Amino acid sequence: MEKILVLDFGGQYNQLIARRVRDCHVYAEILPYTTPLGVIEKSGYRGIIFTGGPNSVYDEASPHYDPEILSLGVPVLGICYGCQLISFMAGGEVRTAPVSEYGKIGIKTAGNSELFAGVPESSVVWMSHTDYVSRVPDGFSVTASTADCPCAAMEDRARRIYAVQFHPEVTHTEFGQQMLHNFLYRVCGCSGDWVMDDFIERTVGELRRRIGGSRVVLGLSGGVDSSVAAALLSRAVGRQLTCVFVDQGLMRKDEGDSVERTFSSLFDMNFVRVNCRDHFLRCLSGVTDPEEKRKIIGREFYNVFWAEIKKLGEGGFFAQGTIYPDCIESGKGDAAVIKTHHNRVSLPGDVKFDGVIEPLSELFKDEVRVVGEKLGLPHGLVWRQPFPGPGLGVRIIGEVTEEKIRIVQEADAIFREEMAATGYETELAQFFAVLPGVRSVGVMGDHRTYEELVVLRAVTTDDFMTADWAKIPYDLLARVSNRITNEVRGVNRVVYDITSKPPATVEWE
Ligand code: XMP
Secondary structure, three states: EEEEEEEEEEOOOOHHHHHHHOOOOOEEEEEEEEOHHHOOOOOOOOOEEEEOOOOOOOOOOOOOOHHHHHHHHOOEEEHHHHHHHHHHOOOOOEEEEEEEEEEEEEEEOOOOHHHOOOOOEEEEEEEEEEEEEEEOOOOOOOEOOOOOOOOOOOEEEOOOOOOOEOOOOOOOOHHHHHHHHHHHHHHOOOOOOOOOOHHHHHHHHHHHHHHHOOOEHHHHHOOHHHHHHHHHHHHHHHEEEEEEEEEOOOOOOOOOHHHHHHHEEEEEEEEEEOHHHHHHHEEEHOOOHHHHHHHHHHHHHHHHHHHHHHOOOOOOEEEEOOOHHHHHHEOOOOOOOOOOOOOOOOOOOOOOOOEEEEOOOOOOHHHHHHHHOOOOOOHHHHHOOOOOOHHHHHHHHHOHHHHHHHHHHHHHHHHHHHHHOOOOHOOOOOEEEEEOOEEEEEEOEEEEEEEEEEEEEEEEOOOOOOOEEEOHHHHHHHHHHHHHHHOOOEEEEEEEEEOOOOOOOOOOO
């Protein structure tokens, strides 16, 4: 398989670069800049992309790389900091620019660069830099400029080394995808062998070879990743697979049943559902502190899950739905730090397996979804919104009780129905109901009521690090409010959360 290396110098768009390369049907993997040259040399990459980064090449602590990388004969594309680093390594000059450029900037290309084939002479790119290449190294020529940046792109065509000061990977760069495509196909000579149908076929073959006649157990949460992993393993080994689904009673309305229906009717596997709502309610009884609730839910989930796995006996393989972003080592900082693998389950010492299988560890989330669709998982499951591990436990403020679970599930289901009916469902990143545990006075007929308050929360976001509250129409909110107060017993008031993140978080606990 053709592979491109994205060498990570700590820029914020590094995963995006790899995703854009994969959008061009070429497999890309991210390695930290600390990766030794020898390792890179042996891996047979078709091309190498140096990412951006927050440093200046002249800072003592800035990440550098072995200049020999430019002599491997493998095409290189430097982006932003990566561009300056190439200039620095090859004997050019980098300086603080008299004018920093940030945002959309007009660019002019010149000189028939392969990188700009099919790109108009004038176009818009996304810039974000304070340093710039003030003199190109010997052998390089300038191929693009802006009003304030005399070298917005340069190249040594003979050595196939290209560098751009702007960010082709962000959508604000009008022809960015075309430029990456040009680098991959015209410069690196890729043919585009990264396609999801091939991925499924190849992975199913590999799984069959590795698993042989052994059994495999997988923890199924009902989320996208573990569901796609289950579907893939089912395709590979059918009933040698046992999926264990722990239903703690804190999922959305009817979600546990829907997970069971999907996997026991659409896929060939052994499906074990552990219903332990009462156990969780007992453990959470009287507990109101948010962190304490999270800890209890996490701990009990772990205990129940592994008790069930142990019942299945020793040996075979343990599978999980770890995806690529969970495995990437970041290039930030002095040494490469491995990110917390929050989606990787740690195995208790007294459970023995022949190995761990992570069939999705090469894929980004959007690729996981494509695979899920191709394997026949229901659309709603494949495009499911993020849902917190502790489930409704963090959407019921204060003590979790059976009655509160009913209220929040019913209110949430109405909100979702109305959002789906108006098409808003696909426009928002996440929306749900919260029960803050507040009662207020109301009136129904001639009677005073004193009942629960429901909060509606809806956000737009790209990455969940920051989020805006969603400006959904008043008439939609009015319909949801009417339906909740009419149909959900015990609720007499509905409010809409108009706080962004920061200062709030998406969830209430
Ligand atoms: P916050 O509330 O931190 O949430 O703004 C950001 C995103 O993360 C989800 N979230 C969680 N996901 N386990 C998860 O798997 C958790 O404990 C958890 N807490 C929050 C939240 O739903 C939102 O999408």
